[in-house]
Amino acid sequence: MTAGRWHLLADLARLTTRGDRWRAVAVTVMALAIAASAATIGLSQRWLVDSTVHGQATMVLAAVVLGVLAHTMTAACGRIESNLRLYLIERFGILLNGEIVAWSARLPTLDHLDDPRFLDRSSLLRHSTWFLAAGLSAITEVGIAACGLLLSLWLLAGVHPALGLLAVLAVPPFLANRAGLRRVRDARERAEGTSRLEQRLHELVIRPEPAKEALVAGAERMLSERAAQLWRGAWRAEARANGLAGVWQLLGWAVYLSGLVAALAVVSRLVAQGTASVGDAVLVLSLGTQLLAQVNVAIQAAHQVALAGHVTEYYRSLRERARRPHPGRQPAPAALRHGITLRDVSFGYRGQEGVLRRLDVHLPAGSTVAVVGLNGAGKSTLVKLLSGMYQPRAGSIEIDGVPLHQLDPASWRARLSAAFQDAVRFQVRVDEAVRIGDLHQLDPAAVPAAVDRAGATEIVEQLPEGYRTQLGTMFGGVDLSGGQWQRLAMARACMRPDPLLLLLDEPTAAMDPAAEHLLFERFARIAADAARSCGTITLLVTHRYSTVRDADLVIVLDRGRIIEQGRHEELLARGGRYAELYRLQAKGYR
Numbered sequence: 001m002t003a004g005r006w007h008l009l010a011d012l013a014r015l016t017t018r019g020d021r022w023r024a025v026a027v028t029v030m031a032l033a034i035a036a037s038a039a040t041i042g043l044s045q046r047w048l049v050d051s052t053v054h055g056q057a058t059m060v061l062a063a064v065v066l067g068v069l070a071h072t073m074t075a076a077c078g079r080i081e082s083n084l085r086l087y088l089i090e091r092f093g094i095l096l097n098g099e100i101v102a103w104s105a106r107l108p109t110l111d112h113l114d115d116p117r118f119l120d121r122s123s124l125l126r127h128s129t130w131f132l133a134a135g136l137s138a139i140t141e142v143g144i145a146a147c148g149l150l151l152s153l154w155l156l157a158g159v160h161p162a163l164g165l166l167a168v169l170a171v172p173p174f175l176a177n178r179a180g181l182r183r184v185r186d187a188r189e190r191a192e193g194t195s196r197l198e199q200r201l202h203e204l205v206i207r208p209e210p211a212k213e214a215l216v217a218g219a220e221r222m223l224s225e226r227a228a229q230l231w232r233g234a235w236r237a238e239a240r241a242n243g244l245a246g247v248w249q250l251l252g253w254a255v256y257l258s259g260l261v262a263a264l265a266v267v268s269r270l271v272a273q274g275t276a277s278v279g280d281a282v283l284v285l286s287l288g289t290q291l292l293a294q295v296n297v298a299i300q301a302a303h304q305v306a307l308a309g310h311v312t313e314y315y316r317s318l319r320e321r322a323r324r325p326h327p328g329r330q331p332a333p334a335a336l337r338h339g340i341t342l343r344d345v346s347f348g349y350r351g352q353e354g355v356l357r358r359l360d361v362h363l364p365a366g367s368t369v370a371v372v373g374l375n376g377a378g379k380s381t382l383v384k385l386l387s388g389m390y391q392p393r394a395g396s397i398e399i400d401g402v403p404l405h406q407l408d409p410a411s412w413r414a415r416l417s418a419a420f421q422d423a424v425r426f427q428v429r430v431d432e433a434v435r436i437g438d439l440h441q442l443d444p445a446a447v448p449a450a451v452d453r454a455g456a457t458e459i460v461e462q463l464p465e466g467y468r469t470q471l472g473t474m475f476g477g478v479d480l481s482g483g484q485w486q487r488l489a490m491a492r493a494c495m496r497p498d499p500l501l502l503l504l505d506e507p508t509a510a511m512d513p514a515a516e517h518l519l520f521e522r523f524a525r526i527a528a529d530a531a532r533s534c535g536t537i538t539l540l541v542t543h544r545y546s547t548v549r550d551a552d553l554v555i556v557l558d559r560g561r562i563i564e565q566g567r568h569e570e571l572l573a574r575g576g577r578y579a580e581l582y583r584l585q586a587k588g589y590r
């Protein structure tokens, strides 16, 4: 184990005991008491045998009392200790899980969510909180088992120094165990990607939205069989590694057991020669078998520590990533005065290039900007860059002349409002689903006002319990139509009173034309008010050209490039790609 991991385990040890120091101390005391009583049992047995041989009745009685006390202490302390240990492990697991989720959510951009390595590691980490927690308590267990071992060896060496060699024979089971467990750990790590895929396939069959497509296509059987196949594959690989680890362990134990048999032969000889008592032989038998148990405990605990030590590397890297200060310190401006300027901006997702190429455009403060283009042109990607979810690979985005990466990401996001085509269907109460748009708004009137701005009041009034209606059937609530969900998403986007940038990425794709028309009329008024008060820019991504006629600026994207920009009339008059697409769509409606 590297110094870094020890460092981290020490960190985690502090975390585990945080707020529960006394329980942690109690566990350690109990474990020490168990280790001491194991040796006492051996001693009482020797005492019992020797006093019986010498006919010392009082001593026999005292040895029996000591033995009973030691056994009682082992049983009682064992029970209390294991309960306390479980309590600490579970408590720590909850704490750690909360931290992992909070750290992942704190990362300022989204590119880590496109990285399978990151996803595998964080999934492994979330599945391993028990290992981490158990690994920590295992550190004390290893220490205490080592103390117990030393005590037993000291007593054995007291009978004959050669018996102390049993300690050396405990090394092969340790090494064999380590080799086997390394295989198990590697198998688990290799299987993590497969188990994520298996989980995903499983969700496609058990969740209502994807399940309807799977059912229509008749693919549900194929999907569940594929999921089961993946699960079996991952399980077999782990089972194989476990089997091999078992073989290694057996080999290690075989070495130790031969040593124990040899130790018994030595002590029998000593008894025959009269240099050791029968009690000594009983002590060797008792301690030798207990030593076996102690070594076993130490091996299990060392296994836990090794597993925890490995996963802690991921824990540390996630923690460091979440704590790394963002270079952006400046707060977002109170109002936009000039606007947002993209200078030679290029971008590609992980391992890709050319999703956006050399964009140069100025979005004036207070304007309404429409972005159009064919599927895959890069429209949503532009929205993600403007919201700071991803950073340009080249060029810069400037907010009133300040590069976006110099702004504090939280402060910039607090001044954004957004509604997306694939809006999240929050399965919570209606008022909560809307309030998520701005959790800082404490005024109870803010939710109905936002719902009204999004033209969704009628929808809410028709629900059985109005704003208190539970949404989504997964939790016994009501389901909405696609367009109704989108209206709630729009209401969420209306929660912030003074956004600097209102991002609408095909927010009305699921709405009927009448609803869309009404909504855009309302939004035009809202945008105009916001533009007057703080220079808000409204950026609308759409495939419906009829909705962009009134925009101050239309940007036409084609395979990541801006091929045209200007007002609707200018672009029509130019007779280029925009005019072609506009006329094509208008013809379809005639």
Ligand SMILES: Nc1ncnc2c1ncn2[C@@H]1O[C@H](COP(=O)(O)OP(=O)(O)OP(=O)(O)O)[C@@H](O)[C@H]1O
Pocket: 114, 349, 350, 352, 355, 373, 374, 375, 376, 377, 378, 379, 380, 381, 382
């Ligand atoms: N998270 C991602 N990781 C990798 N590639 C992505 C990701 N998101 C989008 N892309 C790719 O980037 C390109 C642009 O996608 P984008 O969603 O920006 O297009 P769009 O113009 O909004 O398309 P549409 O009109 O279909 O919504 C596409 O080729 C897409 O495959």
